[in-house]
Amino acid sequence: MSLSEKNLAFVMHCGEMGSRWGFNRTIGQMCGLLTITKEPMTANEIADTLSISRGNVSMGIKELQSWRLIKVHHIPGDRKEYYGPAGSIWDMANRVFEERKKREIDPTLSLLRDNILEEAHNDDERFAQQQMQEIHDLLETVTKWSAELQRLSPEQLQSLMKLGSGIGKVLDFKDKILKKPGKGE
Amino acid sequence: MSLSEKNLAFVMHCGEMGSRWGFNRTIGQMCGLLTITKEPMTANEIADTLSISRGNVSMGIKELQSWRLIKVHHIPGDRKEYYGPAGSIWDMANRVFEERKKREIDPTLSLLRDNILEEAHNDDERFAQQQMQEIHDLLETVTKWSAELQRLSPEQLQSLMKLGSGIGKVLDFKDKILKKPGKGE
């Protein structure tokens, strides 16, 4: 119901960062609050703790659900809804990542695809198209890569993450490894 | 001075995406415009092309420079400043990435570090601290990784990007590779 000084500081920080992360202050606070609170909270508890209106909390919940960052819990014999994080920290980071890709990259990718298909009619359009092609290729690579990462097992991901500067070394061996099995891409 | 329909569509799209990418509409448009225009443009040309005020362009230029996305060109005997992209598409994507890390991750990382150092006084704080530790570790890993990527040569990056689903295979060989030289992490 009321937060310790340190926890409050964290929640407020989440609020300040909220807009940078793709939502607004209140929603940032709500997200922070729910992730550091052990027990799921009701909408009223959230409103009280953060001193914001009940209506605002309702909108925030909807938004956080659309990001798939929180989920509802029910307590038998209690008709209130209790909200808590939708998964582990890693899960949530993935959701944010995925959702942002959807909002920040996909629309552009689609526009670029359309644009590249058409024929350029003059030099300006030709140059522009080259640039767009490059942007397109880059975004597509990023997209493929992030899909790839999501396909890896958590253990593989763990190793990959721990690899650090080893990645350079691993790359040097890549050709030998990949060419041996004769399974060219 | 005036854009073809398709190029205009791209520039306007950049404006609409602008706020998602970390800046505002006008700045998004300016960035898009300058990247698909072959020749560097003056501030007045930008203002005319986008139908925005000269002052706004001046602010936008300053902002884009702070992101290191554009650079100034000079033409002998002409005292106007001409603006063009600061590098290749890849360079620019890197800049955006880097800059956003600075704004979206670093402040949180620093707050978390402080918070984790302090001792927890009760169960609520204890649980909160565990979560914060996880967030911290995750963000730190991401940070290290992005630094790592920037250290790779463009060729290595190229191979890494093309690796695609090969990454799984490469990981399976990781141990053999890394353990052989006896250079444990």
Place this chain on the structure above:
DNA sequence: TTTAGTATTCAAAAATTTCAGAAATTAAAT
């Protein structure tokens, strides 16, 4: 110096976003 061609700043206006609180809605319990 002065002047003319620039670029920048900044206060005010416009546009957009966020938010509280009231009203409407939904759903369970009686």
Place this chain on the structure above:
DNA sequence: ATTTAATTTCTGAAATTTTTGAATACTAAA
């Protein structure tokens, strides 16, 4: 059915962000 408990939607006010345009500053040449 009615009451009660809860959630959602909606409206306008407040806060914030963006944009303009006039005033100011800068700079190179005359």
